[in-house]
Amino acid sequence: MGEHVIICEVGPRDGLQIAKGIMPTEIKKRWITAMAAAGVSEIEVGSFVSPKLIPQMADTAEIVRHAVTLPGLTVVALAPNLRGAQAAHAAGAHRISIPVSVSEGHSRANLNRSPDEQVAEVGRMVEWLAAQERKVPVEASCSTSFGCSFDGRVKVSEVVRIAASLAAVGVPGLALADTVGYAHPALIREVVHAVRAEIGDVLEGLHLHDTMGLGLANALAGIEAGIRNFDSALAGLGGCPFAPGASGNIVTEDLVFMLESMGFATGIDLDRLIAARVILREGLPNETMRGGVPQAGIPKTFRHAA
């Protein structure tokens, strides 16, 4: 049994929020259920944002209430502000993911706040959550940590500063997000090392997009730099409504194939995971679905889950 790597499936949130269609709630529940049954242990099931802005997420509370009934699943919900965190807590989410842009341009476009204003909001969320009887941890996701489609290059020192500010307001874990897919393996290493030097194990994960075809190469660089938590999306769904040109997340199926082939344990049954694409297709008939392994077929050489 190899070392464990945790994959958080973000398709139901990062994938569906930018999809052209709206997945019906009942299909969304079946899809999440199928992925959990395939062994996916963490799923970001939706976001508590204005349904006027992102109508695809209007049913998030109902989705959370369903998802928490699935055995062994950690149910993550995104909330960009205190009001969202309160709704996520009320619905029963196990963890709240909070977006914090490192670059000014993306922060303004996505959150209508500066990065520092959002860090202060995260502080209020942490404080409010700490005062509740049911404890719900947060994870901050540091958008545009590897470049921004508005601002171009993002200084490593700025990523470190925002990460340190988040740790200072009590964030127990954070991920670095390549929101627009500009990262490359050397930059992944540089930023991971710089952030870890500042906040240690508070840096937990990477959220990578495959815009330039480098997604799994960047994941490999992350693995080699000691990262053991990755976000990904079934069929490589996703993008960012405020990041022009950003294509999908790294493909969960291909990531599982790579990691399991290399001897890591994801806990995910690749055959059952690929089978969950059928439900995704049913719920979003016109969406582009990517993925090398599902299209070519799992090779004979793959060691299938027992």
Next chain:
Amino acid sequence: MGEHVIICEVGPRDGLQIAKGIMPTEIKKRWITAMAAAGVSEIEVGSFVSPKLIPQMADTAEIVRHAVTLPGLTVVALAPNLRGAQAAHAAGAHRISIPVSVSEGHSRANLNRSPDEQVAEVGRMVEWLAAQERKVPVEASCSTSFGCSFDGRVKVSEVVRIAASLAAVGVPGLALADTVGYAHPALIREVVHAVRAEIGDVLEGLHLHDTMGLGLANALAGIEAGIRNFDSALAGLGGCPFAPGASGNIVTEDLVFMLESMGFATGIDLDRLIAARVILREGLPNETMRGGVPQAGIPKTFRHAA
């Protein structure tokens, strides 16, 4: 100026041989000319095989005669046997690439010979070429070094044995080919280290396919293992007629983006390389063209060639 990495563009051979259409000779010449002008220093322009088997390659002699007029370009031609090598030599190729399958199944299907019979043929080719006035080096490409769609797993010891046999018959350089795209980063490292332990710097390159979406992750593993020569194809063309399910080569545009971003020097102007896709599209109107960077656009953060 970073360390140099040599990219050999194999689209005109590995890409076109499996394409549904036949690229007209004049367009093929323009396409090769455009890629050479973009700074691609090595191009595998075609193969000397029976035009009955692969009609797309029927004009290879004419293509070679054109390509050798392009300044600074190393013109590579594939030849599977002595007759092909003689034709490649006569046409003026600068280097001859010889396929040698490590697995029995692929060797029989692709070459109608066993691996050892093909090694013997390579010996005859090396001997014949050494006797010619104009010296033309060969490079062997060890197909199915990381797995075979017919035979499944391929023993590392077999890859080492074939590589050592090739070195023994006088092959000065060879590449390990992931013909069907079954490789993963840990396997790349294992096989590269094992082969290098046996034949040292006779191991030069990697020929990778992106079947499972792991192509650039595998290239990164190769870079880290010291490999500095890679085959790739513009727009990720390619496949293998005798390898069911194998999709295209790694995408030259994305590989250049990754390597240049990491500080390596490829000598290739990414903007001009991407512009060469227009000619490819003209010559093969119905072919699937892949590539993250060309589709999303070169990001603002990229350091363009001077």
